[in-house]
Amino acid sequence: MATQTVVVTGASAGLGRAIANEFGKRGANVALLARGQQGLDAAAAEIESAGGKALPVPTDVADAQAVEAAAEAAEEKFGPIDIWVNNAMTSVFAPVKEMKPEEYKRTTEVTYLGVVYGTLAALKRMLPRDRGTIVQVGSALAYRSIPLQSAYCGAKHAIVGFTDSLRCELIHDRSHLRLTIVHMPALNTAQFGWVKNKLDKKPQPVPPIFEPEVGARAVYWAAHHNRREVYVGGSTVGAIVGNKIAPATLDRYLGRTGYESQQTSEPDDPSRPDNLWAPLDARQDRGAHGAFTNRAHSRSIQLWADLHRLPLSVGIGIAAGVGASLFLAARNNHAKG
Numbered sequence: 001m002a003t004q005t006v007v008v009t010g011a012s013a014g015l016g017r018a019i020a021n022e023f024g025k026r027g028a029n030v031a032l033l034a035r036g037q038q039g040l041d042a043a044a045a046e047i048e049s050a051g052g053k054a055l056p057v058p059t060d061v062a063d064a065q066a067v068e069a070a071a072e073a074a075e076e077k078f079g080p081i082d083i084w085v086n087n088a089m090t091s092v093f094a095p096v097k098e099m100k101p102e103e104y105k106r107t108t109e110v111t112y113l114g115v116v117y118g119t120l121a122a123l124k125r126m127l128p129r130d131r132g133t134i135v136q137v138g139s140a141l142a143y144r145s146i147p148l149q150s151a152y153c154g155a156k157h158a159i160v161g162f163t164d165s166l167r168c169e170l171i172h173d174r175s176h177l178r179l180t181i182v183h184m185p186a187l188n189t190a191q192f193g194w195v196k197n198k199l200d201k202k203p204q205p206v207p208p209i210f211e212p213e214v215g216a217r218a219v220y221w222a223a224h225h226n227r228r229e230v231y232v233g234g235s236t237v238g239a240i241v242g243n244k245i246a247p248a249t250l251d252r253y254l255g256r257t258g259y260e261s262q263q264t265s266e267p268d269d270p271s272r273p274d275n276l277w278a279p280l281d282a283r284q285d286r287g288a289h290g291a292f293t294n295r296a297h298s299r300s301i302q303l304w305a306d307l308h309r310l311p312l313s314v315g316i317g318i319a320a321g322v323g324a325s326l327f328l329a330a331r332n333n334h335a336k337g
Helices: 014-024 037-049 064-078 101-129 150-172 212-223 234-245 247-257 301-307 309-336
Strands: 005-009 029-034 053-058 083-086 133-139 178-184 201-203 229-231 263-267
Touching (some): 005 064, 014 029, 053 064, 101 133
Parallel strands (some): 005 029, 083 133
């Protein structure tokens, strides 16, 4: 396979860092978009040490012109963009009654409009060539909202609505571009230590927690297969399917448990720095992992089964056929005896 040019937003830390590394270790040319220079430089060094090539481009994805300029720089350095991964996000942990309008605005601009601006930059280059893949990083929260993260949940819901509209238009235009969305579970990333938090205690992902590499492998797979959506983790499947079947029951369940499950027992400093308005990795590399490594799973049986559903189905079918044949043979022998 020819060397691919890949753009990853939010690539300086967390899931975006893991995604960039996943492409980089497979020899891709990766343009890294994020605000934090230190994290970008460290991510670029990791990719190049693994055999790929990297271009760190300091970018605030809430700025459409900056995203367009980053796309221009990526193609000038590496050639036509083959894959664009929209991953950048931010969040605020707080009840709705304590949120401020500007906090909703900023979260929406980064988490939702950052996806829109990235998609527009990708489409501008991919549509004339009639090839390319856009991967949106979604979440279980795109279908099943939880308390204390209304801004983030709203933005992730919006990503699904936007992506579904675009998919219909690409079908109408008979375009060969591929568009997919990968819905993530709770991940062990640095975001829980740097998002804005108005709660008394430190925020945490809702268990079960997975390492970001699990999500990164799913994004890489989705970028190379024609799948509309990919669900990562049994918890994601349960949340999405459960919300379709019994949303009111989940409302009540999350009303009772959703506050406690998103907070550790440790008090948080309300004056600590956060990354809502400015990056925290401008001078410090945060890496891909957060503070929950001892509780995080490095594999997902559900994801493996989902990505191998065809051979798995064939294997189950063969096993069922063999079992049925053995059962019938045994029954015939018993009848003859």
